Amino acid sequence: MRILAAMSGGVDSAVAAARAVEAGHEVVGVHLALSRAGGTLRTGSRGCCTIEDAMDARRVADILGIPFYVWDFSERFRQDVVDDFIAEYQAGRTPNPCMRCNQHIKFAALLERGLELGYDAVCTGHYAKLVDGPDGRELHRASEAAKDQSYVLGVLTAEQLAHTYFPLGDTPSKALVRAEAERRGFSVAKKPDSYDICFIPDGDTRGWLADKVGEADGEVVDRSGAVVGTHHGAHAYTVGQRRGLQLGVPAPDGKPRFVLEVQPVTNTVVVGPKEALATAEIAGERFSWAGRAQSEGEFACEVQIRAHADPVPAQAWFVDGTVRVRPEHPFDGVAPGQTAVLYEGTRVIGQFTIDRTVSAVPVPESVGARS
Template identity: 80%
Template sequence: MRILAAMSGGVDSAVAAARAVDAGHDVVGVHLALSRAGGTLRTGSRGCCTIEDAMDARRVADRLGIPFYVWDFSERFRDDVIEDFVAEYQAGRTPNPCMRCNERIKFAALLERALELGFDAVCTGHYATVRDGARGLELHRSSEEAKDQSYVLGVLTADQLAHAYFPLGDTPSKALVRAEAESRGLTVASKPDSYDICFIPDGDTRGWLAERVGTAPGEIVDRAGAVVGSHDGAHAFTVGQRRGLRLGVPAPDGKPRFVLEVRPVTNTVVVGPKEALAIAELAGARYTWAGAAPEDPATAFACEVQVRAHADPVPATAAVREGELVVTLVDPLHGVAPGQTAVLYDGTRVLGQCTIDRTVSAVPVDA
């Protein structure tokens, strides 16, 4: 096959590209320039897609003897990931930019260009597997549970899975990938993994948002509507947050209070007891299926749902009702926020996902 290897400059994508070459594929490496600040450098494990990463990717490609290009996707990344991130926070939601990047950049914009140029698949260093199932291709967890990245790939559709190539999916551990990179003489063998939001490398999300959307004083209220504090901008708060509330009125029971809801229209933040973070149901209108859809999505089916990349999946039932994918939890789940992504599983198989639009608390307001 003709393979376009997306090379981030990290060890995972480097070994994935090397394995694609070993498998006899015609491989071309590409690094995506996602920022127009060309002089940007990494700070340890923070940030990615920097000029330093591009140079690391080029050195790996030279070592593998494959052609290498840098493609400027910065405008698309700004529009589809960064601006979406800001808009979601302004709407009172908690977005996941990595999901949007996989959905709209790596497996939409990149794959689209790859197919136009005659490539058969895009290769990445994600830890996940694509298998043949009874009703077509299926996305499954990787063999290494701790490094599994199927959650952030839950946005992929059946057509995208048909052109996705994940050589690391059956690798038992990240340590083995690093050892393989070392044995191949790849200079990225001991390079730290990147973390946090790549376009906010210092990790100060609140400060970054304040620069872009400004500040707007508002009220912090309890579940009954009583004012218990004030803030400089609702966008700075997320559901489940405890620190930084600076409440002027203590709770009657003396216990800590947490952010339960962000209301952007009125610029209000709602707080309450930890117990009120328990969610019985979540739903989203923006849903997709990773492969074949259930034969009858309107009929409730058993599944597990995962709402964060490193969270444990929990038992649930799901069904499509009135244009929404509605997920009912067997036991309440804590700290779920609109804007997060809920990925559904059947064992190791990814069934589909939705961006959470609303949640239903398991604890009544007057409880």
């Protein structure tokens, strides 16, 4: 196959590209430039996509003897990932930018350009498996549960899965990948993994958002509607948050309070006890299927609502363009805007963005239902 290897400058994508070459494919390395200010997206192990990362990727490509290019996707990244991130927070939701990047950049923009240029597939260093099933290509969890990245790949469609290549899916540990990189003479063998949000390398999401959308004082209320504190912008809070709440009135029982809801229209943050975070149902209209499309009706599945969360057995319904999920046991602290990925065993069925949640603990009418 003719393969485009997406090379981030990290150890995983380097070894993935090397394995693609060893497998006999015609490989071209591509580094995606996602920021016009190339030196600003990495601080230690935070962030990515710097000039340093591009040079690390180029050195690997030189060792492998493959062509290497840097493609500028910064404008599309800004529109589809960064601007979307800001808009979601302004709407009181908590987005996952890694999902949007995979959906719109790595497996849409990159793959689209690759197919136009005559390539057959995009290769990445993600830890996930591809299995050819009776209904086409299937996406499955990786062999190493601790490194499994099938959750952030749940946005891939059947067409995209047909043109995707994950050489690391069967590797039992990250330590083996690093050892292989060292044997191959890659300077990235001991490079730390990047984490957190790549375009907020200092990790200060609240400060970054305040700079982008400004601050506006508002009220923090409890579930009865009583004012218990103030804030400088509801967009800086997310469901389940405990730290950073400026509460002037202690809870009657003296226990900590958590964010239960963000109401952007009134710039209000609702707080309450931890048990009020229990969520009995989630639903959403923005969905996709990873392979075979799910027919309308009820089906059993497992649901994962965060990248490193445990899957939860559940019943799901797909009716009239809406996916609804009721877990066997309530979720803990689900925020609208998060992504729910549905599994059948190790196989990814599909995903949806959570638009609505139903609390397992009744909410007083003075506050309103979580949504």
